[in-house]
Amino acid sequence: MAEQKRVLVIGSNGRIGQKVTNKLSEKGYQVLAGSRHTDNLDRDNITYVYVDLLDSVDKLVKNMQAVDVVLFVAGSGGKDLMKIDLDGAVKTMEAAETAHVKRFIMLSTIYSLDREKVASSSIRNYMTAKFYADNWLMKNTQLDYTILQPGALTKESSTGKVTLNDGQASDNSLGNVADVLVSIVANDNTIGKVITMHDGETDIESAVKNS
Known part of the structure; x- marks a missing residue:
């Protein structure tokens, strides 16, 4: 049941993080909203917790007690890609394993695992960071992972409809990305998968269940 799951959202103050946090709460999940900005008031199944990705693994572990799912949607906006x-x-993954959290969902980007496309990208440094982080999750952990790879993010209104796994780099509304992440939390058939996405024609619940 959704109400029994406790989800830690790393990067809850970001554009997608805020949407994911609110949508998870609306569906009855107990949400730990992790970021360096904790001046928000706790509300509607949401507890704000201080998480700094520059901290040690041991400090990150403290906020993962009794957590069922870690959802990583953090990013530096190009300011501190390596750290x-x-x-x-990677430290979040290590903390999750130390805290015995099995489920780990990573928001990544289209073609992050394609070394040739990474090398030729106009945002090569960002893509390189995602390449190594995603590979670490897949090859160096025992976590039940899902990696979501959307194309370019837009501020267009969400449609509730997407296309998954056609490998095309097309636009994604922020709301659609958030809704797909929430659906991934609910659907264990996504474990061990890398899922590409863009705005499309299939309703999100059906698309994720058949991914």
């Missing part, structure tokens, strides 16, 4: 987008992600 946040790469090492911060």
